[in-house]
Amino acid sequence: MVCFPNAQIIDVTGPLSVFATASDMLHRSDGAPAAYSLTVLANSDAPIATSCGLQIVPDHLVHEVDLTAIDTLIVAGGHGVRDAVQDMALIAWLQDAAVHARRLASVCTGAFLLAKAGLLDGRRATTHWRHCDALAETYPQINLEPDAIHVKDGNIYSSAGVTAGMDLALALVEEDYDRSLALAVARDKVMFLKRPGGQSQFSTALAAQSDEEGAFGKLQQWILKNLGTELSVPTLANRVAMSPRNFARVFAQRVSMTPAKFVEGARLEASRQQLEDTANPIKYIARECGFGNAERLRKAFQRRFRITPQDYRRRFHLSAAD
Numbered sequence: 001m002v003c004f005p006n007a008q009i010i011d012v013t014g015p016l017s018v019f020a021t022a023s024d025m026l027h028r029s030d031g032a033p034a035a036y037s038l039t040v041l042a043n044s045d046a047p048i049a050t051s052c053g054l055q056i057v058p059d060h061l062v063h064e065v066d067l068t069a070i071d072t073l074i075v076a077g078g079h080g081v082r083d084a085v086q087d088m089a090l091i092a093w094l095q096d097a098a099v100h101a102r103r104l105a106s107v108c109t110g111a112f113l114l115a116k117a118g119l120l121d122g123r124r125a126t127t128h129w130r131h132c133d134a135l136a137e138t139y140p141q142i143n144l145e146p147d148a149i150h151v152k153d154g155n156i157y158s159s160a161g162v163t164a165g166m167d168l169a170l171a172l173v174e175e176d177y178d179r180s181l182a183l184a185v186a187r188d189k190v191m192f193l194k195r196p197g198g199q200s201q202f203s204t205a206l207a208a209q210s211d212e213e214g215a216f217g218k219l220q221q222w223i224l225k226n227l228g229t230e231l232s233v234p235t236l237a238n239r240v241a242m243s244p245r246n247f248a249r250v251f252a253q254r255v256s257m258t259p260a261k262f263v264e265g266a267r268l269e270a271s272r273q274q275l276e277d278t279a280n281p282i283k284y285i286a287r288e289c290g291f292g293n294a295e296r297l298r299k300a301f302q303r304r305f306r307i308t309p310q311d312y313r314r315r316f317h318l319s320a321a322d
Contacts, residue, residue, distance in 0.1 A: 002073065002113075003042050003058060004090070006080030009050035010162050011107040012040065015074060018169035021185045022177070035177070041065060043090050051078050062093045067100040072172065077108030077128065077161075085116045094119065105157035105172070107165030114156070115139040123153040128161030147304075166191060194316065215240050216254050223263060227270050227290040231263045263290070268304055271297060275313040282309050 003012050019036040026032045042048055042058035049055050075094070084090060094117040098104055106114050111127040112135060114120050124143045127135050132146040145151050150159040150168040159168035170193060174182035179193075186193040219240055223231060236259055237247035251259050270289045274280055280288075286297035294309075301309050 001038070001040050002062065002075045002090075002094070002110075003040055003048050003050075003056055004076070004078075004080050004084040004087070005048055006078055006083070007048065007050050007056075007076045008078030008108060008162060009052050009054055009056070011076035011078055011110065011165050012050070012056060014163060014166040015107060015169035016040075018166050018173060018185055018189065021188055022173045022181055025181065025184055025188070026177075039065075043087060043093075051080070062090065062097075065097075067097050070097060070101045072103050072105065073097055073101040074105045074107060074165075075110035075113045076165075077106065077110040077112075081109045081112050085112050091117050101155075103155040103157065103172075105159070105168060107159050107168065108161045111135060111158045112138075114158070115142060119156060120158070123156055124151050125153065125156070125158040126151045126160055127158065130161070167194075216251065220255070220262065224266055224270075227263075227267050228288050229290070231259075231290065233259050264300060264304075267291060268300060271301070271309065272312065272316075275309055276316050282313075285309070 001012055001016055016038050019038060023035040026035045039059045040056060041060055041062045043062055045058060045061055047055040047057050073094075091113070094113060098117070098119050104114065104119060106125075106127070108128045109131050111120065111125055112131075115125075115135065115138070120139065121141045122143070124145055125135075126132070126145045126148040129146060132144060135142065136144045136146075143153075148160065149164050150157060150171060152171075157168055157172070159165050166189065170182050170186055170191070173185060174193075183193050219236060222239070223236070233248050234244045236251075237244040240247065242250070248259055251262075255262055257265070267289045271285050271291070274285045274289070275282075278285075282297065283294045286292065286294045289297070291297040291300060298308055301307065301312065305312065307315075
């Protein structure tokens, strides 16, 4: 784990705690040696003050490490990344380490360090939703996926903000061992192995919670409970006694997305939940979630997630976990 001054402490400790728990569980179950050897690296051997003020003492300086001994290299994020990307010695080291490591990963804004090193050029990647625009503008050669919790492209992984680093670590444990170990770690951490509905950076349910007591918050909650009904702008505007034009403008200002995007996002999340948790026919799901028919659901699903509902169910249905 590569750390730097003013790094986000959960970006560092969250993923490492997942790997440590996996090691402990394997050791307790069959006496196996540590599944993971954890090392914190930095460009200075002085204690590193993290974003919350607590300090982390690095195990080694980056240039002291045998690059051939690195299996997985993870880069933390945090406000300190603004200065870290200017550390050309660190950037050069990342470029060298990338040649030897089996896989590389970034947590949150750690993606900016990988991008600065040119390691994300032409690759799919993500970062904290607040910084997606900046990453895309600064490094247009990256194929940014702003909605993802974590992304894998070849041997390079990236994750969204803060706790998403733990989601990524669970995925790496599952990749290294099996789903049962990853699930056991998730239960120990009181986490989902895979968050319901997948990525939730722009979760419509979370967006609705931002103004629960106001008229728009109540409207959003009503939308979530009535996805199978007609949810046009005139219909929604009428519920809050506004003209359609003014409603669309104010809704976009308050919710940071258009009414159409909110409705489609809510319907897609509800569809994904049913695909994961039920055996309901796809045409039934499409009707219940407001798409009308399976073809409209398929088109919306492929446009947003680049996968068909059928393929999504094959990958993520509850029976797959069993």
